[in-house]
Amino acid sequence: MGRLFDSNEDPWQSFSGPNLAYLMDVYDLFREDPNQVDEELRNLFEKWGPPITRNEEQATPTGSMSTSDLMKVVSATKLADHIRNFGHLYANLNPIKTDSKRQDLNLADFQLTRSDLEKLPANVICNVAPIYLENAYDAYLYLKDCYTKTLGFELSHVHKDDQNQWLTEQIEKGAMYHSLPEDRKKNLLKSLIEVEEFENFLQRTFVGQKRFSVEGLDTLIPMLQEVIRQSVEDGVKNVMIGMAHRGRLSVLAHVLNKPYEKIFAEFQQAPNKELVPSEGSTGINFGWTGDVKYHLGADLDIQKRAKVSLANNPSHLEFVAPIVQGYTRAVQDNRSTKGYPVQDTNSAYSIIIHGDAAFPGQGIVAETLNLSRLTGYSIGGSIHIIANNNIGFTTNSGDSRSTLYASDLAKGFEVPIIHVNADDPEACLSAILFAFEYRKKFKQDFIIDLIGYRRYGHNEMDEPATTQPQMYEFIRQHPTVKTLYKNSLIKDGIITEDFNQYEQEAKQRLQQSYETVKKLGVEKIASSERSGNVKFPFDHIETKVSKEILIDINEELLKWPDEFYVFPKLENILTRRKAAMGDEGKIDWGQAETLAFATILHDGTPIRLTGQDSERGTFAQRHVVLNDYKTGKKFSPLHQLSTSKASFAVHNSPLSEMAVVGFDYGYNVTAQESLVLWEAQYGDFANGAQVMFDQFIAAGRAKWSQKSGLVLLLPHGFEGQGPEHSSARLERFLQLAAENNWTVGNLTSSAQYFHMLRRQAATLGKEYVRPLVLMTPKSLLRHRLTASTAIELAEGKFNPIVEDTISSKPEAVKRLVLCSGKIAIDLQEAVMEQTENTDWLHIVRVEELYPFPKEKVKEVMLRFPALEEVVWVQEEPQNMGAWSYMNLKIRSVAPEHLKIKYVGRPYRSSPAEGDPTAHKVEQKRIIAETLKGGHQG
Numbered sequence: 001m002g003r004l005f006d007s008n009e010d011p012w013q014s015f016s017g018p019n020l021a022y023l024m025d026v027y028d029l030f031r032e033d034p035n036q037v038d039e040e041l042r043n044l045f046e047k048w049g050p051p052i053t054r055n056e057e058q059a060t061p062t063g064s065m066s067t068s069d070l071m072k073v074v075s076a077t078k079l080a081d082h083i084r085n086f087g088h089l090y091a092n093l094n095p096i097k098t099d100s101k102r103q104d105l106n107l108a109d110f111q112l113t114r115s116d117l118e119k120l121p122a123n124v125i126c127n128v129a130p131i132y133l134e135n136a137y138d139a140y141l142y143l144k145d146c147y148t149k150t151l152g153f154e155l156s157h158v159h160k161d162d163q164n165q166w167l168t169e170q171i172e173k174g175a176m177y178h179s180l181p182e183d184r185k186k187n188l189l190k191s192l193i194e195v196e197e198f199e200n201f202l203q204r205t206f207v208g209q210k211r212f213s214v215e216g217l218d219t220l221i222p223m224l225q226e227v228i229r230q231s232v233e234d235g236v237k238n239v240m241i242g243m244a245h246r247g248r249l250s251v252l253a254h255v256l257n258k259p260y261e262k263i264f265a266e267f268q269q270a271p272n273k274e275l276v277p278s279e280g281s282t283g284i285n286f287g288w289t290g291d292v293k294y295h296l297g298a299d300l301d302i303q304k305r306a307k308v309s310l311a312n313n314p315s316h317l318e319f320v321a322p323i324v325q326g327y328t329r330a331v332q333d334n335r336s337t338k339g340y341p342v343q344d345t346n347s348a349y350s351i352i353i354h355g356d357a358a359f360p361g362q363g364i365v366a367e368t369l370n371l372s373r374l375t376g377y378s379i380g381g382s383i384h385i386i387a388n389n390n391i392g393f394t395t396n397s398g399d400s401r402s403t404l405y406a407s408d409l410a411k412g413f414e415v416p417i418i419h420v421n422a423d424d425p426e427a428c429l430s431a432i433l434f435a436f437e438y439r440k441k442f443k444q445d446f447i448i449d450l451i452g453y454r455r456y457g458h459n460e461m462d463e464p465a466t467t468q469p470q471m472y473e474f475i476r477q478h479p480t481v482k483t484l485y486k487n488s489l490i491k492d493g494i495i496t497e498d499f500n501q502y503e504q505e506a507k508q509r510l511q512q513s514y515e516t517v518k519k520l521g522v523e524k525i526a527s528s529e530r531s532g533n534v535k536f537p538f539d540h541i542e543t544k545v546s547k548e549i550l551i552d553i554n555e556e557l558l559k560w561p562d563e564f565y566v567f568p569k570l571e572n573i574l575t576r577r578k579a580a581m582g583d584e585g586k587i588d589w590g591q592a593e594t595l596a597f598a599t600i601l602h603d604g605t606p607i608r609l610t611g612q613d614s615e616r617g618t619f620a621q622r623h624v625v626l627n628d629y630k631t632g633k634k635f636s637p638l639h640q641l642s643t644s645k646a647s648f649a650v651h652n653s654p655l656s657e658m659a660v661v662g663f664d665y666g667y668n669v670t671a672q673e674s675l676v677l678w679e680a681q682y683g684d685f686a687n688g689a690q691v692m693f694d695q696f697i698a699a700g701r702a703k704w705s706q707k708s709g710l711v712l713l714l715p716h717g718f719e720g721q722g723p724e725h726s727s728a729r730l731e732r733f734l735q736l737a738a739e740n741n742w743t744v745g746n747l748t749s750s751a752q753y754f755h756m757l758r759r760q761a762a763t764l765g766k767e768y769v770r771p772l773v774l775m776t777p778k779s780l781l782r783h784r785l786t787a788s789t790a791i792e793l794a795e796g797k798f799n800p801i802v803e804d805t806i807s808s809k810p811e812a813v814k815r816l817v818l819c820s821g822k823i824a825i826d827l828q829e830a831v832m833e834q835t836e837n838t839d840w841l842h843i844v845r846v847e848e849l850y851p852f853p854k855e856k857v858k859e860v861m862l863r864f865p866a867l868e869e870v871v872w873v874q875e876e877p878q879n880m881g882a883w884s885y886m887n888l889k890i891r892s893v894a895p896e897h898l899k900i901k902y903v904g905r906p907y908r909s910s911p912a913e914g915d916p917t918a919h920k921v922e923q924k925r926i927i928a929e930t931l932k933g934g935h936q937g
Contacts, residue, residue, distance in 0.1 A: 023051040024077045050074070072116050073124055076136050079110045080125045083143050084168065088152025088419055090144075095423040096390060096453045096474055105144060128172050146171050150421035151431060157411040163442050167416055176434040180426060182494050188425055189489060190502060191222040192482040195250055197506040198260075202249070205514065206267045208461055210292075214247030215455035217387050218481050219428040221247075223450070224255045224351065227383070227432045232306045234440065236348065238331045241310045242324035243353035244317045245295060246454075247387060248310075256298040256310055260513035266293040268517060289739075291703040311666075312704040314695045317355060318362040322659040323696065324350045325371060326666025328379045335606035335674060338644035345380025345443055353385045356406040356449075357392020364691075367659030369413045372445050376610055376651025377663055380443040383435045384410070388422075389454035394467040407449045415445045422452030423481050453478070538798075543758035545599045547794040549643075551581050553598045554591075557637045560626060567629045574623065586787035589777060590621035592750035595793065596757040597624070597638060597648065600675060604645040605761045608671075610653045610664055611679030611713070618681050618715065621781045624650055657688030661712075665696055668710045672769070675761045676710050683714030683728020683775065684911075690732075697771050698736040709769040711760060716746070716775035717822035718875040718912050720919035726912035727876060730849075733773045734885040737850040744850040746775040746821035746882075748802065751788035752847055755798035775821055785825050800853035803860070804828055804843040812839040813864040817930060818857070818890065819873040820846045820882060827873065830927045841931070849882055858893040869899040873930050875923070877908035903929050 023041075030037045030045045037045070050070050083105065090103055107113060117137035122129050125139035133139045147153060153171060158164045170176045180188065195218045202211050214220060228239055243251065252258040297312040311327065313320040328350040333341035352368075359365055371377035386407055392400045403409070407417045416438060420431045428450065435446035453475055457464040465472040479487075489495045558578055560566060566574070580587045587595070597607055612618070615625035615634075625636045638648045653660045661678055668676035680686040686693075700706035714728035733744050743760075747753050756774070763769040780786045788796075804824075807813045819827060824845040831838060844860055846853065861867060870890055874881040883902055890900055903926055913919040 024074045027051060028074065072112065073120065075110045075112050076117060076120055076124050076140075079105075079107070079112060079140065080143060082110070083140075083147050084153075085156045087144070087147025088154055090148040091152035091419070092148075092150050093152050093419045093421050093451050094390070095421055095451070096471065096478060105148075107140075126172055128169055130174075143172065146174070150424040150427045152419035154405075154407075154411070154417040154419070158414050158416055160414070163416075163438075163444070166441065167438065170434065170437075176430055176437075178426070178430045178433060180429070185426075185489060185494055186499075188222055188429070189482070189485055189495070189499070191225060191254070192218055192425065192485060193503050194254060194506050195221045196480055196482045197503065197510060198250060198253055201507070201510040201514075202267070203456075203460065205264075209267055210459040210461065211249055211267075212246040212459060213456060214250045214387075215480070216389060216453035216475070217247065217422050217450060218250075219422045219425045219452070220353070220385065220387060220450060221250055221254050222425060223385070223428050223432045223448075224251065226429050227351070227436050228255070228302075228306075228308055230433060230436055231349070232302055235346070237306050238328070238348035239306065239308045240324045240327045240331075240348065240350040241308065241353070242313065242320040242350065243310070243387075244313060244320075244355055244358065245315060246355065246389070247353070248295075249293065251310060252296075252298055256300045256308060258298050260510060261516050263293070264514050264517045289699075289702040296704065312700070312706060314703075316691055316695050317358040318364045318368075319658070319662060319691050319695065321352045321354075321364065321368045322371065322662035323666035323669075324352060325368060325377065325379055325382065326663040326668075327670045328382075329377065329663070330667045330670035330674075332379060333647070333649075333671070335647040335671065337647060338601070338641065339639045339647060340649050341606070341647040345378075346440075348379075349439060350379060350382045351385065352382055353387055355392065356386055356388035356390065356397070357395060357400045359386050359406050360401040360403060360409050361392070364658050364662075366409060366412075367654075367656045368662075369410060369415070369445065370654055370656065371659055371663060372413065374651075374654060376649070376653065377660075378443075381439040381445050383432065383439060384415075384445060384447045385432075386447065386449045388449055388451045390451070391454055391464075391468065391471070393458045394462075394464070396468070405449060407447050410445070410447045413445070415447050417447040417449060419449040419451060422450050423484055425481060425485050452481075455480075538759060538763075541759050541762045543755040543762070543797055545758075545794055547581075547790055549599070549602070550595060550790060550794055553595060553602070553641065553643065554578065554581050556641055557594060557598060559640075560635055560637065564626070564633070564635055565628050565630045566626050570623065570626075580787075581790045583789075586784065586789060587750050587793065588621075588787045589750045589753060589781045590617065590623070592754040592788065592793065593622065593757070594624060594638070596754045598641055598644075600758060600761045601638065601641060601644040601646050601648055603761070605764060606646040606648070606671070606674040607677070608649045608651075608664070608667060608674055609677045609679070610651045610660060611677075612653050612655060612681040614650055614679055615652050618679075619778055619781055624648075657685055658692060661686075661689035661692045662696070665692060665708060665710050668708050669700075669706055672707060672709065673765050675757075675764060677713055678710065679713040679776075680715060680728070682725050682778075683716040684724050684726065686712070686714050686728055687732075693733070693736065698733075698741055701741055701770070702739055707767075707769055708771050709760060709764045711757075711772045711774065713774055713776045715778050717778050717780065718919065718923065719779050720913070720916035720923075722914045723910045723912045727880060728775055729880070729911075730775055730876070730882055731880045731884060734850060734882060737885075740770065740851060742771040742773055742850070743848065744773045744775075745848050747777075747847050748780075748821060748824050748845050749786050749788050749792075751792035751796050752798060752802070754788070754793050755796060759798050777822060780822055780825055783825060785828055798847075800846070800848035801856050801860070802845040802847055804831070804845070806831060807839045807842050809839045810864055811866055813842045814840045814866055814868045815842070816861060816864065816867055816870045817841065817843045817873055818846055818870060818886065819843065820849060821875075823873055823875045823926070826923070826927060827930060830931060834931065838931075846882075846886070849885070852889045854889070854893055857890070861894060861898070867898060869901055870894055871901045871903055871930065873926065874904040875926065877905040877911065878902060879907045880911060 026037055026041060027045060027050050030042060034042050050073060090105055114137050117140055118135045120136035122133040122136055122139035125136045126143050129139045129142055133142055155164060155167050199213045199215050231239055249263060253260060253263060295312060295314055297310040300308040311320050311324050328348050331348045332343050332345055335341045388406055390397060410417060418431045420428050431448050435448055438446050455475060558574060577591045579585050580591060600607060616623050624638055625634050627634055664676050664678045697708060697710060700708060716728035718726045737744055745756060760772050827843055872883055872886050874883055894900060905922060913922060
């Protein structure tokens with residue numbers, strides 16, 4: 001335990017609550033056998049007796065206390081500890097709990113009576129209790145009232161003493177309970193009335209249409225209104241909200257102030273069948289294919305002081321959470337100076353609204369919580385609200401989780417948890433303001449488990465009594481929270497029945513808005529800009545950098561501080577990069593990338609790079625962060641560039657694909673001027689983020705006009721390392737490619753990579769920006785045939801196709817080989833070793849697969865008058881890789897007389913061989929089949 005007590009003063013005076021209970025437990029061990037206890041504590045027990053909290057008026061001389069009295073003190077302390085830790089089990093938390101007999105605390109279970117507690121001082125139970133409490137029994141009643149009303153607390157898993165103590169004191173001092181003045185109570189009721197009347201109006205007017213109403217959790221809306229009000233008063237500039245579809249329309253209407261007219265117009269025109277609008281028509285949805293009304297987001301500017309944003313989100317529930325965290329980090333970061341961005345966590349925060357089935361059911365929740373305290377992803381805490389309907393779709397809680405509460409997952413991350421009864425709106429406001437204050441003070445996450453119910457089925461066309469007859473019989477008889485709160489205010493004399501007039505006014509406003517829609521027409525009310533299928537003028541983007549600038553930058557990149565010790569072997573590798581800039585030198589992939597980053601920073605574009613080993617690179621190819629092998633200190637030459645005009649952030653990520661990709665996508669959507677790159681450790685692992693690719697990155701522009709220039713770096717190539725270290729599943733990205741939604745490349749030289757990165761950076765913030773998916777190399781990172789000269793970087797540009805100069809006689813060419821990526825280098829090596837005539841063969845590398853360089857490929861085909869066949873060659877199996885995509889693209893430009901052939905692995909269910917020997921045999925066959933055949937006829 002260490003030497004904590006050196007004074008002759010009573011050592012127990014500073015202990016209370018859980019700490020005192022712990023000492024009392026140790027004292028029990030001491031009484032059984034003193035040798036079980038630490039020597040210092042044993043000496044203290046012998047000198048001072050039991051650890052009882054005392055003050056001058058209530059001090060009890062240890063020497064005169066009987067064993068029985070000591071046991072009562074121990075029991076009383078354990079009782080208090082039990083209330084703090086398990087009071088939530090006795091609280092009134094569930095508004096639809098059909099069993100009205102709640103479990104209650106029984107003093108007899110602790111070998112105590114009322115008389116026992118009345119003989120003890122109050123601070124045996126509660127050290128911060130109000131002074132008017134006369135004894136421990138009064139303190140017991142007070143403590144029970146704190147922990148077992150309509151609020152339940154779970155805090156014992158929060159291990160940091162300062163946080164746990166603050167939380168406990170706020171509860172037991174009553175500081176977290178907000179007593180609303182009468183005008184605030186009336187406003188709270190008005191908010192509940194507006195929510196209920198809005199939902200009722202939709203139910204009556206748009207019969208049978210899905211809306212995923214908030215009813216049963218109506219109090220969610222005033223909670224959001226209250227915390228946003230408090231945020232703005234505290235100087236917060238941005239509040240980012242993420243949620244699934246349930247309750248979204250009411251949040252849009254009453255938190256984001258989306259006009260009723262627009263919402264009603266969306267119902268009038270749902271579903272939107274006009275996928276391609278006529279000239280002058282914009283329809284109701286965002287993007288060019290649009291999305292349903294309960295997936296759409298919105299922004300609200302509050303008196304030019306703050307901005308509230310609700311993220312667009314598909315039906316994939318929790319997957320928006322890391323995206324919203326990325327939004328938040330992006331607005332917190334100041335990227336205008338070199339080095340790492342300067343983060344201000346007070347400027348913005350996020351509110352994530354979860355479902356009670358989704359929170360424990362979706363693994364993305366745990367991944368996102370794990371980001372909360374990591375350097376590259378922390379945002380100073382989020383407020384999480386579990387919108388707890390007591391049911392998921394048609395599934396009861398007992399079938400959807402293995403835990404007592406939906407929130408239990410968060411305990412592993414030491415997140416404080418409040419459970420609150422959604423039928424007590426004042427308690428709900430207290431809960432969210434408490435969460436806000438905790439987040440502001442400790443920069444940590446907070447969970448509110450808002451326990452209510454779902455008045456209708458999963459959607460309004462569903463009959464929930466089919467599967468939950470007893471629950472829904474109770475719900476149909478249960479009064480709404482508006483009715484309950486209204487009656488309580490009438491009972492307290494705060495309002496009278498005249499308040500019914502406000503309900504009538506709310507109904508009239510809704511009806512008037514509906515009449516406006518009918519009068520003016522849907523198009524005038526609900527129009528929003530559609531960006532359509534955007535064309536990209538990539539050919540006009542200049543990516544050259546003078547050789548002099550490149551040489552100067554390269555020199556700076558090879559300098560590090562005095563007394564900084566780079567690992568000797570690495571130092572030798574890096575210093576060789578100086579010679580690579582010479583006339584005879586060659587620049588490998590890693591050096592070209594670093595030079596691209598440096599020149600992009602020179603142009604004033606911030607960069608953020610993340611991935612599981614991004615600082616050094618999975619294949620030890622990058623080393624943009626150096627580690628002192630003597631001290632462990634870190635240093636990045638990119639932070640010290642004299643010409644840099646923007647920040648450079650590089651972060652090793654956790655072992656997560658889904659949450660990290662989502663976070664960086666969100667970051668990029670908000671920080672559109674930044675080059676944001678995510679690198680998979682191996683491209684094979686990218687499919688752990690498939691929902692992000694499918695629902696957001698590929699389709700976000702079409703659904704919501706959500707622009708992104710995110711770069712995905714996916715190591716790809718068959719090298720005999722087995723089925724999980726070969727394929728980045730190129731076929732899936734090509735299958736998702738349409739409407740110019742992203743660029744997909746598979747490059748074969750460091751110069752191509754250099755210019756592709758610079759071209760991508762030049763598109764940022766433009767209307768034609770789009771994500772970039774790159775199949776990056778592994779074994780080719782240091783291959784001599786992929787290295788480029790300084791002149792190619794300085795004076796070149798990105799070329800969608802690259803032709804290998806093989807045939808010197810165009811009229812002799814019979815076979816045109818098209819390929820991409822690593823197989824192109826394998827073919828080049830094989831051709832270089834050929835002794836036979838190869839005039840019959842011409843090889844073209846398709847570096848940019850999507851958009852397909854149609855005109856350039858067509859021009860190559862027309863150049864060879866004797867051409868007989870076009871062969872697509874790939875390493876991947878026939879049902880994978882680019883073949884299915886390229887087959888149609890090639891046929892769309894090839895003259896009818898040409899044969900279109902495939903060379904590669906046959907159809908397979910697994911991407912690659914697990915045996916290196918088998919891999920080599922198959923690879924050799926592909927090369928041989930490509931270089932032989934057609935010319936012999």
